Amino acid sequence: MNNATHDTVRAVQWSGNHLRLLDQRLLPAETVYLDIRDAGAVAEAIRDMVVRGAPAIGITAAYGVVLAARALPADTADWPAALEPDMQRLAAARPTAVNLFWALARMRGVLEAGATDVPAALEEEARRIHDEDLAANRRMGELGAALLGGSDAVLTHCNTGSLATGGYGTALGVIRSAFENNRISRVYADETRPWLQGSRLTAWELVQDGIPVDLVCEGAAASLMRQGRVSWVVVGADRIAANGDTANKIGTYALAVLARHHGVRFMVVAPTSTIDMDTPDGAGIPIEERPPAEVLSLAGHPVAADGAGAWNPAFDVTPADLIDAIVTERGVVERPDRGKMETLMGRMKDEG
Template sequence: MLEQYDTFKPVLWDDEAVCLLDQRLLPQQHQYLYCRSVAEVAQAIRDMVVRGAPAIGITAAYGVALAARQRYAESATNWRDNIEADLQQLEGARPTAINLHWAIARMRDRLAGLDGDPFEVLLQEARAIHEEDIAANLKMGKFGASLIVPGSSVLTHCNAGALATGGHGTALGVIRSARADGKLATVYADETRPWLQGARLTAWELLQDQIPVTLVAEGAAAWLMQQGKVQWVIVGSDRIVANGDVANKIGTYSLAVLARQHGVKFMVAAPTSTIDMAVAEGGAIPIEQRDPAELLACGGQRVAAEGATAWNPVFDVTPAQLVDAIVTERGIIERPDSAKLARHMGQHR
């Protein structure tokens, strides 16, 4: 039975800095970046040193604790006024991942009413967010695995594993749990252009846990499904809105369309902190646009013809109608819609 996740840690606190496993360097280098200021934490989030909605939220929470220590050291009387600029700097680092805003809102609530040095209280809150995320991933892994028939093969996109969370993972948490239950025949991973998270991160991460993985180009997914080689597509999410629409790494929507065409089930695994009930439908989700150079080059080497331009949205939105199941730490939402999301989110209020 899986009770904890400790193979590697993407986010750490070492009493002096927020320590981030630099995911830009994997799999060739296993190196931590030490962020000793709020500006460095925000830059690391923007530069995708750390990525994945839950991991970004955890990193930001530790960043708030770091800010509180620095601001209190500067002024024991004015630290509260000064820290708001730090919170806004962190919030602006990535617009689509709702866990970033959720984590900062939770830390801001914890700030309210604090007297004296706020550092230890905020550090404990950040640690609680981190620990709660791992526990949520373990729960959703078991829920998601319960939907998978023994002997199934699955396809995943981008990286929604321990690297993108506090540990264990969302989509890869389901895959890990299904593997532990002896249900999986094969795991396929999209390479995921332009950052190659599937090739660099998901393949590396699964192999750390001795889970065999077969890499495919995104363009091969339709043929893979047509050949009957996949029974489930399992992905994570950066934001799920009130009607069940799902924002995730660009390419997720096309996989959902292909899955429906070929009779393949489509699962989204994400903690309830990723569900944004304040946004009614997917068209209102802000979609981050990144530097076209990321698409025009690969590994720092230009591959596109000189003079070509690029459109580089980081995420797309999959309509709820194409989702067979959303899995959270609270359970399974089959064929999600507004009423089901509302009931699910109201269970623990």
């Protein structure tokens, strides 16, 4: 099958002078693109979850730097100093997704190189980050699909597809590749409370691309595994520590525990830009806590008793010893630990 048959969605688009973002807060009821023309609005879009997913956040932030540079006079004497306030604003938008800081570091590298036309050089780098992400996703799709064997169906959590990346997806890239090559026939997707990324986004994306999908409540995952309906859980990541501990959308850790009990294998799919070798283990990963209202209400309507509080961490950390494979564009790390992660990242430095 042609890849394009199951890969039609693009949530982050650069027009040449402004950024177009698919407003994911409105899906699946409405498909609305927002035209964004300044770095402050980019930061707000990241914070308010117009755009979400670690790779997409990084790409969007890179274009935000381009917009910030375009707003400055062409004869700006100190570009790094002039752009630093916008860099800081973008960095503060979401604290857990390491791709955000990785992308901003790459844009700072362009500034340090002292290009003659700084806005043009920054735009070239942002485009490169975007293109590299799409290529990496296709490679991860191939590598991850090869691990699935003859699985009839897989379970996924949150959204890890074209909506969360530059295109094709990480975990959903594996699913796309596996479906195209007849390795799986169906996907089960957790609803992913409280923002319902699985229900609103993953299901929408798979339906758009003709891949059969069934939604399940988080509480149904154990029964799904017990009945033998899935042999793999395939998820993405927002940050992977040096020892392989992985932060991903809240609920991922529970799936990993359930998978181990039921003999279901567990795969994390993420580009190497998500790996943070400066954070030794999961205890050092900052976990964003979001407003209680997201749990106490649904689509703006209260669903909890008046006076109830809520604890709303956006992510949790899955220990490396519960992960069967981490799939990156540079290769697969099975049963990850610090030594294997160091080998992967060391090999990447040697090659690059």
